Amino acid sequence: MIFGYARVSTNAQDLATQIGQLEAAGCERILHDKLSGLNTDRPQLRKLLAAVSHGDTVIIPATDRLSRDTADLLTIARDLRAAGIGLRSLAEPILDTTNELADVVLAVLGLAAKLEHKRLRERTTAGRAKAKADGVRFGPKPKLTPHQQREAVRRRDIDGESPASIGRSFNVSRQTIARLKLGGSSI
Missing domain, CATH: 1.10.10 (Arc Repressor Mutant, subunit A)
Known part of the structure; x- marks a missing residue:
């Protein structure tokens, strides 16, 4: 089954464009949240992750709709891959764990998460100083x-x-x- 996940940050924003993109990509079931991407407790994302099973694919309009934190994105992508579930981003075609480049994609995400963590520590240290x-x-x-x-x-x-x-x-x-x-x- 092909699942879609869309997210906007506030109730004032419209999900229609994202949902249209996901429908055009062939999503059979679309779940969506209206919460900040910094919030890691997103009920519909949690529901989606519980509903998917081996062989399914999750499509997102863009990586920042799934998570604004690279480490969180990497964790979600690795968990999906370990369960035999593919992840694809419409805006960033490089993020596609359904093909033979999945290991490369996850390695790049892992490196990006590591660099993001390093930059966060540097900003925190500079702010404290x-x-x-x-x-x-x-x-x-x-x-x-x-x-x-x-x-x-x-x-x-x-x-x-x-x-x-x-x-x-x-x-x-x-x-x-x-x-x-x-x-x-x-x-």
């Missing part, structure tokens, strides 16, 4: 305000009050008070 340079503090929010920290350090270091007693008054642990440093916080 910029945020740190801009003064963004990572980690949990301090349990005590700067004023409370100064007060706790004064009470501990100058007045000689025990960290447990100070901690109870600020509703924090003894260890939180003990970790405070003079002139700055370590929490």
Whole structure:
């Protein structure tokens, strides 16, 4: 059986063009979602993947309609291939796992997913570095305000009050008070 899958990102968008393309390609059953491609939980795609069986083919209008993430696309393509199900894209004829080039196609998708993952890590690292340079503090929010920290350090270091007693008054642990440093916080 030949299945089709179409997707648009919002309810305001129209599926008619994609459905027309899939019908023209010979799809006997077409399922479609109106969700962002970044959302990996697409009910109709899940239904499609459960309905297909060995020997079937899934046709998509374009790869970004199936998934906007290369790694997700690769996973779907590999799962379909392992189950003996072909995958074809109308807009990208290279994506056709129904012919003898299927291994090459999956290798290229795998390489693209690996490169995409590397670029994502690089962008994340650069974003974190910029945020740190801009003064963004990572980690949990301090349990005590700067004023409370100064007060706790004064009470501990100058007045000689025990960290447990100070901690109870600020509703924090003894260890939180003990970790405070003079002139700055370590929490």
